[in-house]
Amino acid sequence: MFILVNLKTYPCDPVAVADAVAAVDETTDARVAVAPQAAHLERVAETGAETWAQHVDPIDYGSNTGHTLAETAADAGAVGTLINHSEHRLKLADVDGSVRAADRAGLETVVCANNPAQIGAAAALGPDAVAVEPPALIGTGTPVSQADPEVVEGAVDAARNVDEDVAVLCGAGISTGDDVVAAADLGSEGVLLASGVAKADDPKAALEDLVDPL
Numbered sequence: 001m002f003i004l005v006n007l008k009t010y011p012c013d014p015v016a017v018a019d020a021v022a023a024v025d026e027t028t029d030a031r032v033a034v035a036p037q038a039a040h041l042e043r044v045a046e047t048g049a050e051t052w053a054q055h056v057d058p059i060d061y062g063s064n065t066g067h068t069l070a071e072t073a074a075d076a077g078a079v080g081t082l083i084n085h086s087e088h089r090l091k092l093a094d095v096d097g098s099v100r101a102a103d104r105a106g107l108e109t110v111v112c113a114n115n116p117a118q119i120g121a122a123a124a125l126g127p128d129a130v131a132v133e134p135p136a137l138i139g140t141g142t143p144v145s146q147a148d149p150e151v152v153e154g155a156v157d158a159a160r161n162v163d164e165d166v167a168v169l170c171g172a173g174i175s176t177g178d179d180v181v182a183a184a185d186l187g188s189e190g191v192l193l194a195s196g197v198a199k200a201d202d203p204k205a206a207l208e209d210l211v212d213p214l
């Protein structure tokens with residue numbers, strides 16, 4: 001299982017969480033990675049934790065003020081990027097452009113989408129993975145894998161019907177090892193989560209709980 005921890009703009013210490021990610025990754029067969037804010041990419045990558053960007057823009061080198069260039073994220077140590085999060089929504093053409101930009105820079109891609117229909121569209125753009133996240137469950141602590149299993153199964157089917165090589169993750173409310181096991185049982189190859197780790201009093205203990213049953 002792939003466990004990708006998105007730090008969003010939560011007021012956590014990104015280096016401390018990254019240290020915990022790196023340490024827990026050593027103890028498990030699961031793959032554990034962290035996605036800090038763009039300004040923290042380099043410091044986080046220096047911990048040795050697998051580091052992802054939260055976003056890259058559909059641009060190339062040039063006159064693009066205030067944007068995130070995929071190559072710059074890669075230079076800072078990112079090995080992958082989220083694209084089209086519910087909290088950073090893109091037009092379909094821009095999702096496509098961001099996937100192309102990430103490919104150009106050698107970044108792995110996870111395109112997020114709200115529901116199975118959008119997952120099918122996202123999978124058609126050829127990312128490495130898609131992640132289904134019902135917006136209503138994000139940040140609630142109610143795990144999509146246990147509260148809305150149909151959406152995860154639907155996403156797995158939708159992606160498989162388009163491109164069997166695109167992995168499917170799920171996210172929203174995931175915070176325990178039981179939630180991760182439930183996601184795996186539904187056909188998900190990973191989970192995308194944030195508050196369960198970024199807002200935890202002890203992020204390392206939260207990560208240990210996530211991987212414990214794997």
Ligand SMILES: O=C[C@H](O)COP(=O)(O)O
Pocket residue numbers: 006085133137138139140141171172173174192193194195196
């Ligand atoms: O990117 C992560 C997702 O939005 C899930 O967030 P959450 O784990 O706080 O529900």
